Every structure is written in C-alpha cells, then in structure tokens.
Amino acid sequence: MFCQVVDAKLKLGIATVIIAAVIISSLFYDTLSKVSSNGSNNKNNDTIISSKVIRIGYFPNLNHAQAVIGVGSGDFQKELSKDGIKIETFVFNAGPSAIEALFANQIDIAYVGPNPAINGYIASNGQDLKIIAGAASGGAVFVVRNDAGINSPKDLANKKFASPQLGNTQDVALRKYLLNNGYKTVENGGNVTVVPVANSDILTLMLKKEIDGAWVPEPWGAKLEKEGNERKEIRIFLDERSLWPGGKFVTASIIAKTDYLKNNPDVIKKLLTAHVNETTWINDHKEEAIKSFNTELKKLTGKTIAEDELRDAFSRLVFTYDPIRQSLFKLADNAYDLGFLAKGKKPDISEIYDLGVLNNVLNEKGLDRIA
DSSP states (O other), X not given: OOOOXXXXXXXXXXXXXXXXXXXXXXXXXXXXXXXXXXXXXXXSGGGOOOSEEEEEEEOSSGGGHHHHHHHHHTHHHHHHGGGTEEXXXXXXXXXXXXXXXXXXXXXXXXXXXXXXXXXXXXXXXXXXXXXXXXXXXXXXXXXXXXXXXXXXXGGOTTOXXXXXXXXXXXXXXXXXXXXXXXXXXXXXTOSBEEEEOOHXXXXXXXXXXXXXXXXXXXXXXXXXXXXXXXXXXXXXXXXXXXXXXXXXXXXXXXXXEHHHHHHOHHHHHHHHHHHHHHHHHHHHOHHHHHHHHHHHHHHHHSOOOOHHHHHHHHHTEEEOSOOOHHHHHHHHHHHHHTTSSOSSSOOOOTTOBOOHHHHHHXXXXXXXXXX
C-alpha cells in the first residue's frame, strides 16, 4: 500500500477506475470474509454477554499487522470483552471497498491506506469519517531491473514503470517523484510510461523485460529484491523513506465513522487501547510478530510469506499509533498536484483527524500525547 494538464484519456481512465471501484466494492461486500467474535480464533467468547458491538474492517496486509495479529490471536477481543464489547471483523482486499462499507453503515472502523481515507473524507464533505490513530509508517520501495540502465534519476527518460493501481498511494508517489525530477508521463506529453499492474504480476513482467521498474509496498519490495537478486536481475533503487523527514510517512491509519465515534467513545477507547498494546508488542517482539503474522495470514488467505522476506519487509516498515499527520497532508497535496484529488480549489482536509480518544489512552499509559 493521487501536471497541471490531464488529457481526456487520463480523465476517462480515472473516472473508470472510480466507477469500477464503487461497483466492485458493492459486489465484493457480499463475499467479503466476516469473522465474528464467536469464531474459533478468539478466546473465552462463549461466556461474553455483549451490550455493544464494534465492527472492524482490515486487510490481510503487512501494514495492517496490528489487526491481523490482534484479531486472529484474540488479543483485541480479550481487551474489549472486559467491558462486554463484542467484535465483528470484516476482511477487505481494497480501500474503496472498506470506505463504501463504512458509508453504508456495515462497519464502524477500518484500517486503511492514506489515499482511501483522504478520498472518503472529501467524498463525504468531511462529515462521515475521521482518522483516529496511525497504524504504519514506511514500507514502500522503487525497484528497477539491473539491465535497465538506471543508476540515477537522470536515467528515467523513455522508461516504463508499474504501480499497483492508478491513483493509489504508490502510484501517486511514483508520479510525484518523476515530476520532481523533471519528467512527465506520456499522457501529459512526456516520455515516461506508468502502467497499473497487480503486485503479484510485477516480477513476471520485469523478468520478461516488459517493464523497467515498479514502485511497490512491502512485502512485495522484499519479495522482488530476493527473487530478483537470485537471478541478478532486480534491485531496490530507492527506499521511499529517504524522501521524507525523519524517514516517516503514513502508510496505514485507523478511520472511524463519525457518528459511531461520537456515540461510542468508550468502545473506541477500548479498541485503541488494544491497538496501542498490539503496536508495542509487535515492535518489542519482531521475530515473534513475524511468525504470528504468518500464522494469521494463512488463516485468512491460505498463504504465508517467506520469513526472510518478512524480516526484510519489517526492516523498512514501522508500526505506530502516531498518525504522522504532516505526511498525510503532503500526500494529499501530491495527489491534488497530479489531478487525482479534485478539480478547482484544493480541498480542505485540516479537520480529518480526531485524536482525542487516542490521547486519552496515551495519557493513561504514561505515553507522549500526539501534539
């Protein structure tokens, strides 16, 4: 896990992606995986008498590790059941699906990337969602083929690169990087091509020399580096952390439906307590967290990730409850500059955060508040 001129083809492409996302998300919701707190993954659920429910959406992604591990191991339910709160969980595969479910009152909170959070906030005129905590920072790299002749930003002309999806977080990062280094994409009269490619297909296209590089989230960066290096064909050209102050930039946050946050601050507080606890545990027990993540990932998807690849991915990713707000505002600016966010006046997202409950949790734990 959005210049000034965008031609008709790109506008049509963006519109098609948005319409498709809405259609797919409504269909996808009917088949998404729902795991209630009565499931086998949670502990002592038969004795819970619940007066309140919180419905949590998340992805089987590395930068959602707190939810993947915390829900699967029963840690979240253990914390919330102290107050008789029941958890229902929903596993999504894409940000638009989670946002649509939130707006349809099918979930109450979700772990999502920055761009879906920004888009959802703007689409609802700032009314229907708030970011209530951070989840992950970093974890994105620009990989290139060794034989593509790319040794510096001066070598990017006439190249073809991939990103996971038009207008997604990595796509915006790639296009902004090109723009900052003096390049325009072909649809804007330039000489660099950027195409959307599923992460799982990028390695094949690079080995076939159909693309010269790709901007990808972890653990795909670690996977491409390992398998590409085995063939001596692929390397990491740029770690995105090098482009941000202190190497910190948001790649996952927790959003809440505004009405639910207003009406259930006690439930949100228990959820964020569990989230902070899980974040601390992961950061203090990296090797155990890697094994636990793989265990829970297999339950959700039937697959695991090689532990050495996970270890490399973890090294470029930080799990956090800090939302790293300034990086989100910069990401929104980048998306706007590229024509992905809105037309005309730049949207105001200054009120997208509500960190009051998080700061209450941090106060009680003796941790630094988010300024």
